[in-house]
Amino acid sequence: MFDKKKIQFNHIKSFNKNHKRVVSFFETISEILIEKVFDDDQEYKSKNILEIASRNDILREKIYYKGFQSNYFQTCLSEKILVKSNKRVVSNLNDIVFKEKLFDFCFSLLSLNSSESIPSVFKNIYTILKNDGVFASVFPADECFKEFSSYFIKFFKPDINYNFNPLFDMQTLGNLCSAAGFKNVIVDKENFQFNITKPEEVWNFIRYVGESNYLLKRKNFTIKKSLFKEFYRTYDIELKEGNLKKNTLSIYYLIGKK
Numbered sequence: 001m002f003d004k005k006k007i008q009f010n011h012i013k014s015f016n017k018n019h020k021r022v023v024s025f026f027e028t029i030s031e032i033l034i035e036k037v038f039d040d041d042q043e044y045k046s047k048n049i050l051e052i053a054s055r056n057d058i059l060r061e062k063i064y065y066k067g068f069q070s071n072y073f074q075t076c077l078s079e080k081i082l083v084k085s086n087k088r089v090v091s092n093l094n095d096i097v098f099k100e101k102l103f104d105f106c107f108s109l110l111s112l113n114s115s116e117s118i119p120s121v122f123k124n125i126y127t128i129l130k131n132d133g134v135f136a137s138v139f140p141a142d143e144c145f146k147e148f149s150s151y152f153i154k155f156f157k158p159d160i161n162y163n164f165n166p167l168f169d170m171q172t173l174g175n176l177c178s179a180a181g182f183k184n185v186i187v188d189k190e191n192f193q194f195n196i197t198k199p200e201e202v203w204n205f206i207r208y209v210g211e212s213n214y215l216l217k218r219k220n221f222t223i224k225k226s227l228f229k230e231f232y233r234t235y236d237i238e239l240k241e242g243n244l245k246k247n248t249l250s251i252y253y254l255i256g257k258k
Contacts, residue, residue: 004092006214007114008078014055014210015081021201022208023058025192029109029138029251030059032190034066036253037105037136044068047104050128053077053093053111055210073098077111093121101130108137110251113168114214122180129258135182136255140211141189142167143250148202151244155231158221165213173254182256192249199235202247 014022038044047070051059054074063072075091091097093115106125115121125135144167168176170187177185196202206212223231238244 001116001216002114003214003216006212008080010207010210010212010214011053011055011077011111012080013207013212015076016208019204019208021194021205025205025209025249026056026058026109027062028192030062033059033107033109033136033138033253034062036188036255037134038066038068044070046070048102048130049073049105049107050075050098050103052106052108052125053114054088055081055109055111059107059109070104073103094124096124096127098128100127101133103129104133106133106135110138110140110209110211112137113139113165118168118176119180122177122182126181126258131258133258134255135177135258136253139173139252139254140165140167141250141252142169143191143248144211145202145206145247145249147244147247148196151235151238152231155234156221156223156227165211165215168252170252173252177254177256180256182258185254185256187255188253190251190253192251194247194249195245196239196247197245199232199239 045068047068049063049068049070049072051072051074054060054076060072060074063070072087074088075095075097076088077090077092079090089097093112094117106129112118112121122135129135170189174185174187177187194201194205203212235244
C-alpha cells in the first residue's frame with residue numbers, strides 16, 4: 001500500500017528545515033500540542049518523553065524552551081537524519097525498541113498515518129507508556145488542501161486514491177485509540193488558512209512538511225510534461241484572478257491517557 005522508501009525520503013526532506021512556512025507551521029502545531037498536554041501550574045522534572053518518527057527537532061526545542069527538565073528521546077525512520085545524539089534511534093513505526101512502561105509522554109507529529117497497522121502502533125505506544133502516561137499525536141485531517149486537491153482532481157480526473165494519501169476521520173481515530181486501551185480520548189480538529197500566490201507554493205509546502213504522496217499506486221498515474229504545463233498555466237491564472245488563493249490545511253489533535 002505504501003512506498004517505504006518514499007516515506008523515508010519525505011522525512012529526510014522535512015528534516016532539512018529549509019522552508020520558512022513549513023518551519024512556522026511545525027512551530028505552531030507544536031505550541032498548540034504543548035498547551036493541550038502540559039499544565040503550566042505543574043512541574044515536569046525527570047519525565048521521560050518520546051517522539052515517534054520525528055521529522056525535525058522543533059517539538060523537542062519547544063519543550064526544552066518551556067523549561068521542562070525531561071529526558072527526551074526520538075525515533076526516526078532513516079539513518080540520514082540520525083544526528084549526533086544518544087537519545088535518537090532509527091526505528092520503523094511497528095518496532096518496540098524501548099522497554100515497557102518507560103515513558104510519561106509520547107508524541108508524534110504527522111507520522112503515524114503512514115503506518116499500515118495503526119492499531120498495532122497504538123498498542124505499542126500504550127505498552128511503553130507508564131500508568132497515567134499521555135499519548136498525543138497530530139494527524140492530517142480530511143480537508144487538507146481541499147481547494148488544491150479538488151482543482152487537481154477536476155483537471156486530471158485520476159482514479160480514486162492515486163494521487164493523495166489516505167486520511168482518517170475523527171471517529172475512526174478515536175475508536176482506534178480507545179481500542180488500544182487509552183482512556184479519556186479526545187480528538188480535536190483545527191483548520192489553518194494559507195494564502196497562495198503561486199502554484200508551486202502548495203506542492204513545495206507538501207514536500208517540505210513530508211507529506212508528498214507515498215502511495216504505491218501513485219506510480220500507476222503519470223502526467224505528461226505538456227499536460228502538467230497546462231495545469232500550471234490554468235492554475236496560475238485562477239490565482240491571479242483571485243480564485244483559489246486561500247487554502248485550508250486541516251489537522252487532528254489526538255490525545256489519550258493510559
